[in-house]
Amino acid sequence: MHAKALLIAVVAALAVACGRSAGTAAPNAGAGPLPDWSGIWVPDVEDQFAQIDTNPLPWTPEVAAEVKRLTAAEAAGHPKGLFANCLPEAMPAWMLVSHNALEFLFTPGRVTMLGESDGNRLRRIYTDGRPHPADPDPSFHGHSIGHWEGQTLVVDTIGVLPQTYIAVSEAVGVPNNGGLHVVERMHLAGADVLLDELAITAPKVLTTTWTTTRRFTRQKGPNADILEGVCLQGSFAEQTDSRGDAVFVAVPHTDEGNPVPPPAP
Amino acid sequence: MTRQVIALSFVVAAVTSAQAHHSSAMYDQQKTLTLRGVVTQVRWTSPHVNVSVLTDSDRGHAGVAWVLEVTSPGNLMRAGWTRTSIKAGDRISVLVAPLRDGTHGGWCRGVTLLESGKKLEC
Numbered sequence: 329m330h331a332k333a334l335l336i337a338v339v340a341a342l343a344v345a346c347g348r349s350a351g352t353a354a355p356n357a358g359a360g361p362l363p364d365w366s367g368i369w370v371p372d373v374e375d376q377f378a379q380i381d382t383n384p385l386p387w388t389p390e391v392a393a394e395v396k397r398l399t400a401a402e403a404a405g406h407p408k409g410l411f412a413n414c415l416p417e418a419m420p421a422w423m424l425v426s427h428n429a430l431e432f433l434f435t436p437g438r439v440t441m442l443g444e445s446d447g448n449r450l451r452r453i454y455t456d457g458r459p460h461p462a463d464p465d466p467s468f469h470g471h472s473i474g475h476w477e478g479q480t481l482v483v484d485t486i487g488v489l490p491q492t493y494i495a496v497s498e499a500v501g502v503p504n505n506g507g508l509h510v511v512e513r514m515h516l517a518g519a520d521v522l523l524d525e526l527a528i529t530a531p532k533v534l535t536t537t538w539t540t541t542r543r544f545t546r547q548k549g550p551n552a553d554i555l556e557g558v559c560l561q562g563s564f565a566e567q568t569d570s571r572g573d574a575v576f577v578a579v580p581h582t583d584e585g586n587p588v589p590p591p592a593p
Numbered sequence: 594m595t596r597q598v599i600a601l602s603f604v605v606a607a608v609t610s611a612q613a614h615h616s617s618a619m620y621d622q623q624k625t626l627t628l629r630g631v632v633t634q635v636r637w638t639s640p641h642v643n644v645s646v647l648t649d650s651d652r653g654h655a656g657v658a659w660v661l662e663v664t665s666p667g668n669l670m671r672a673g674w675t676r677t678s679i680k681a682g683d684r685i686s687v688l689v690a691p692l693r694d695g696t697h698g699g700w701c702r703g704v705t706l707l708e709s710g711k712k713l714e715c
Contacts, residue, residue, distance in 0.1 A: 405693040407616035428640070428665060444667045445640040499616035547671065555667040557639030565636075 356437065356455050359476035363515075368429040368444070368552050369522050369544035376425055379540060380496045386535045391502050398500040407499030414559035416448040418468035418492035419485055420510050420528055423542055425495045430544070431554050439474060439481060445557040453483050460486055468492060470508070480515040494530055505532035520546035617662075620690040620700040629707070630656060632683045637676040640665045644679060644701065646687065661689060661701040663715050672714050684708060 356362070387395055398408055411417055417426055428445040437456030443449025453474040464471040464487030471487040488508045495501025509529040517523045522544040529537045564576035630648035642663040648656045663669065666676065679685065684707040689699035701715035 402616055402618040405619050405621070407618040409615045412615050427668075429667060445665050497616060499618060551671050551673075555639070555665075555670065557665065557667070559640055562636060562638035562641065562643070 356476060359455070360478070362434055362476070363479045365432045365434070365516075365522065367520075367546045367548040368431050368554055369546055370429045371426055372543035372545065373427050375543050377497070380500075383540055385494070385496070385538050387502075388533055388535055391533045394502060395496075395500060402497070402499040410493050410495055410498055410501050414446070414563075416446065416468040416492075417443075419451070419470050419488050420504075420508070420526065421493045421495040421501060422449060422451075422469075423512070423524055423526060424540070425497055425501070427498075428557075429547070429552075429554060442554065444554045446559045447557060448559070453481070455481075460484070466490070470510070477513075480513050483510075483512040483514065485510040485512070490532075494528065494533060502533055504530045507531045517543075522546065617690075617700055619692055619694075620662075621693045622690050622700075624691055625702065626689045626691050626699065627686060628659060628689055629686045630659075630684070632679055632681050632685055633658070634681055635676075635679055637666055639667075642666060642669060644687075644704075646685065657697055659689070659697045659699065661687060661699050663701045669715075674713060678713055679704060679706070 385395075401408060410421070416422070422443060426443065426449075428443060428449075430441055430443040430449070433440040433442065437454065439453040439455055441449075441451040441453070448468070451469045451472060453472040455474045455476065457475075458473060460471050460473060466487055466489045468489055470485040472483050472485040474481050474483040476482070486509055488504065488510075490506035490508075491503050492508070493501035494504050494508075507530065511527045513523075513525040515523060515525075524542045524544070525539070526542065527537050527539045528534070561576075563579055565579050567575055567577045569575045569577075628646060628648050630646045632644060633647050634643075634645040636643040636645075642665070644661045644663060646659045646661060648659060650656050669678075686705045686707055688702040688704075690702060691699040703715055704713045705711070706713075
């Protein structure tokens with residue numbers, strides 16, 4: 329009788345547990361052992377530049393004319409500063425043209441990407457089985473859901489602000505203008521090489537979905553830790569005020585917004 | 594005095610969005626200058642480190658203030674730098690890709706600390 333009661337209790341507990349898992353998908357549902365993506369990942373910048381010619385984007389004619397103008401301006405030494413305002417490089421430009429390292433964090437139900445050089449480089453990729461919101465709040469990095477297909481992380485991103493750039497360099501790019509949809513397949517291609525295969529759909533500026541692969545190389549060790557970076561920190565000098573407090577003071581700027589160097593002593 | 598004012602105005606014009614992510618196309622990568630002088634300031638900040646240098650006086654002409662742009666602290670750390678590898682007061686020789694417009698700013702390509710002979714890649 330006592331054993332029968334215990335059995336009933338166990339069955340009831342299992343039923344409750346099953347009910348929970350039916351209501352919220354298990355973290356990393358369907359995934360086997362996750363790959364080792366530890367360390368930091370440094371983008372292959374030379375390959376980024378090479379693809380400007382080898383894998384051109386299917387720009388609409390109007391956008392192609394603007395890209396041509398921006399390219400000529402950069403070649404003439406007058407680059408447009410797409411990211412000079414210190415707003416996030418954002419999606420998809422962060423993946424396409426960054427010169428700075430990034431790292432991955434795996435936690436149950438989520439992959440987090442953190443980028444160096446700007447504190448505002450952060451992507452949260454939900455791998456817990458949730459769908460996209462019906463009407464996501466637009467953001468710089470959008471809403472990302474992912475799942476594992478073996479050792480490949482498949483990421484779907486929507487809800488990106490229309491102002492974020494589709495860029496081929498830090499000086500040549502155009503706003504996506506809305507409707508951006510990015511599908512990525514991230515996987516290792518060797519012990520220390522990570523590929524991000526992107527399919528970018530941007531109906532306002534591209535005539536068809538554009539595919540590209542971005543390469544990242546792993547570094548490990550004490551000198552490879554990601555450093556804190558605050559893009560606007562360079563706009564402030566570290567000084568001591570009249571109270572003796574350590575303070576940040578805005579650096580004097582020219583009319584063009586450029587910091588003025590210290591005068592010669 | 595007039596010369597100093599002119600030199601400073603050049604430098605003011607030369608510093609181009611040095612603190613944010615940007616193309617390096619404003620620098621003439623086909624040219625290399627070698628500057629010798631004393632470091633007046635190092636700003637170890639993301640996304641770009643800035644090094645200010647007062648060049649040595651030359652044949653009776655006063656030194657000129659230059660501002661050199663370097664890559665990010667993270668990239669420099671992985672190239673062997675620390676934030677104190679170069680300090681105010683250090684005498685250096687530095688290879689520079691200068692601004693295309695001829696003003697006194699440039700992209701740092703390599704530094705030699707003149708007292709120790711130590712070389713640092715930018």
